[in-house]
Amino acid sequence: MKNNYTGVLIAESGSGFGGTAKYLFDLLPVLKEQGYTAEVLAYGDGPFVQRIKAAGWKVTHQPDWKFPRNAALVEKFGQAGLAAAGLPQLLAQVPRIKKWLLDERVGLVHLNNEILTHLPLLIAARKAGCRVVCHLHGWRPMTRLEKCFLGSVDAFVSISKAGAAYFSDLLGRGVTAAPNGVPPLKLNLEELQRMRLAVREKWEIAENTILFTLAGRIVAWKGQDVFLKALAEARRQCPGIKGLILGKDTSPGEAEMKRLQTLVKDLDLEANVFFVPWVEDVTGAYAASDVVVHASILPEPFGLVILEAMNVGRPVIATRAGGVVDIVENGISGLLAEPNNVSSMSNAMVKLAQDPSQARSLAEAGQQRARTVFTMAQNGGKIAEVYTRLFKAS
Numbered sequence: 484m485k486n487n488y489t490g491v492l493i494a495e496s497g498s499g500f501g502g503t504a505k506y507l508f509d510l511l512p513v514l515k516e517q518g519y520t521a522e523v524l525a526y527g528d529g530p531f532v533q534r535i536k537a538a539g540w541k542v543t544h545q546p547d548w549k550f551p552r553n554a555a556l557v558e559k560f561g562q563a564g565l566a567a568a569g570l571p572q573l574l575a576q577v578p579r580i581k582k583w584l585l586d587e588r589v590g591l592v593h594l595n596n597e598i599l600t601h602l603p604l605l606i607a608a609r610k611a612g613c614r615v616v617c618h619l620h621g622w623r624p625m626t627r628l629e630k631c632f633l634g635s636v637d638a639f640v641s642i643s644k645a646g647a648a649y650f651s652d653l654l655g656r657g658v659t660a661a662p663n664g665v666p667p668l669k670l671n672l673e674e675l676q677r678m679r680l681a682v683r684e685k686w687e688i689a690e691n692t693i694l695f696t697l698a699g700r701i702v703a704w705k706g707q708d709v710f711l712k713a714l715a716e717a718r719r720q721c722p723g724i725k726g727l728i729l730g731k732d733t734s735p736g737e738a739e740m741k742r743l744q745t746l747v748k749d750l751d752l753e754a755n756v757f758f759v760p761w762v763e764d765v766t767g768a769y770a771a772s773d774v775v776v777h778a779s780i781l782p783e784p785f786g787l788v789i790l791e792a793m794n795v796g797r798p799v800i801a802t803r804a805g806g807v808v809d810i811v812e813n814g815i816s817g818l819l820a821e822p823n824n825v826s827s828m829s830n831a832m833v834k835l836a837q838d839p840s841q842a843r844s845l846a847e848a849g850q851q852r853a854r855t856v857f858t859m860a861q862n863g864g865k866i867a868e869v870y871t872r873l874f875k876a877s
Contacts, residue, residue, distance in 0.1 A: 485590075485612050485613075487590070488588040488590035488613075490522065490588045491514075491519050491520075491522070491589070491590070491591045492522050492523075493507060493522070494524040494604055495523060495524065495525045495526065495527070495532065496526065496594070496595055496597065497596070498529045500527075500529040500731065500733075500761070501700070502620065503595050503596050504527075504531035505787075506620075507523065508534050508535050509664075510862070510863055510866065513862070513863030514866065516863070518867070521540075521593070522540075522541045523535055523542045524542075524543050524545060525542055525544050525545075527546065528546075530763050531763070532544075547576070549600055549601075550602040576607070578607075580604055580608075581607040584608060584611040589613055590613060590614065590874065591615070591873060592604065592605075592615050594615065595618050596618065596620045596621065597619065598617055598632055598633075599626060599628065599629050602628075609635045614637045616870070616873070617636045617639050617640070619641045619650055622783070622805055624653060637873050637876075638659065638872070639654065639656070639659065640661050640866065640869060641658050641659070641784075642661065642806065643784065643809045644660045645808060646658075646805070660865075661865035661869075662806075662856075663785045663790065664857045664858045664860070664862040664863075665787075665790050665853055665857060665858070665859065667858075668795065668854075672796075675770045679770040679771050682768065683771050686759065688725070688727075688757065691723070693721070693773045693774075694724075694726070694773050694774075695714060695724060695725070695726050695727070695773065695774045695832060696726070696727040696728075696729060696775050697729070697730075697775075698765055698768060699729075699730050700731060701730045701732035701733075701743070702734070702739060705778065705780075706778030706779050706802065706823065707728055707778065708742075708746055709780060709825055710728070711743065711746055711750060711756065712746075712825045713778075713825045713826075713832060714726040714755075715750040716829035717829045717836065718752075718755065721832070721836040723836075724836050725755045725756065726752070726756045726757070727757045727772065728743065728756065728758050729761065729762070729765065731760065731761035740758070743758075744758070766791075766795060769797050770795060772792075773797070773835075773842070774798050774832070774836075774842065775788070775798075775800075776800045776801075777799065777801035778820075778828060779804070779822065780802070780823040781804070781822070783804065783805040783807050785809075785810075786801060789801050789811065790810055790853050790857050793810075793850055793853040794854065796846050796849075797846055798817065798835055798843075798846040799818070800817065800819075800832065800835070801819060802819070803819040803822065804822045810852075811849075812848075815845070817845055818834065
């Protein structure tokens with residue numbers, strides 16, 4: 484039986500560093516405009532969660548409610564090992580979470596990403612009579628454990644049209660497409676140029692350098708190694724280009740970053756590649772760049788970095804897979820390269836380095852597309868429609 488409460492709880496699955504929390508920061512004010520003021524449940528307390536708190540949104544921090552994802556157990560015992568490891572916590576937490584949901588008068592629970600992380604909350608939400616939305620930010624098959632709870636979810640939402648089609652086929656049920664968006668950019672051209680000069684001066688990058696930037700988490704599937712190999716190949720024709728990798732490595736001992744730094748040495752790129760630590764606001768990095776590159780070797784659920792760069796007015800090169808094909812019209816609003824294909828990526832780099840007029844044309848079309856097709860107002864409107872439909876159906 485559904486409860487009669489109308490409160491909305493959005494549960495943030497990550498640590499507060501990643502794209503889901505960043506998206507949530509942008510979504511909350513749009514939902515308020517749509518008539519829904521949501522409370523946030525956070526398992527981590529990273530910088531984007533801190534920003535949400537600082538903006539005045541109600542945030543409850545409950546790290547113990549997160550279903551444990553023990554990689555060592557999964558490797559040794561498989562998914563069953565993970566389930567066994569989390570079972571005691573699962574059983575112990577559910578009654579307390581159910582009481583909390585009822586005390587907070589929550590009528591709808593929005594899982595901001597996959598099911599697995601939120602299992603205790605999902606079970607408690609059903610016991611409390613809450614409606615449940617699962618907002619899929621990833622691109623992977625469901626685990627056996629997750630499949631056991633598909634019936635507990637009232638509505639699934641994906642962050643791209645391609646993702647909605649992928650999950651609809653996978654789940655055998657309808658999935659709503661709510662493409663991610665970007666908030667309006669508050670900087671004009673003059674301010675962006677000043678930012679560009681200031682960031683380049685800070686990073687000691689000459690103004691005549693053609694800078695290709697890859698921004699994102701430092702993980703193997705993001706394709707930083709493909710980017711570096713393509714850069715080395717492109718420099719044979721365009722020796723004036725350089726590369727910048729911006730991101731955070733969360734692997735043990737920063738093993739992935741060390742691997743990339745070794746690759747830079749092997750490719751003789753030490754004087755031509757810059758590594759910059761993760762920053763909360765990447766607008767300055769985009770402003771300092773001439774081209775922003777996306778190089779993921781696996782299907783990207785959406786590709787927010789691409790959209791952010793387009794919004795700032797930078798031409799983009801992206802790999803043709805996943806939600807990326809929803810964003811970039813090849814040859815019109817950006818260039819598409821084949822995933823995990825060094826030559827394809829290198830050819831696109833050379834093309835833009837040698838043809839500034841094409842780079843400008845792609846940048847202008849991309850910016851127009853980002854600001855009209857992919858807005859947070861449109862995204863938030865889709866989410867609010869799902870909320871309203873579920874409340875009316877109860």
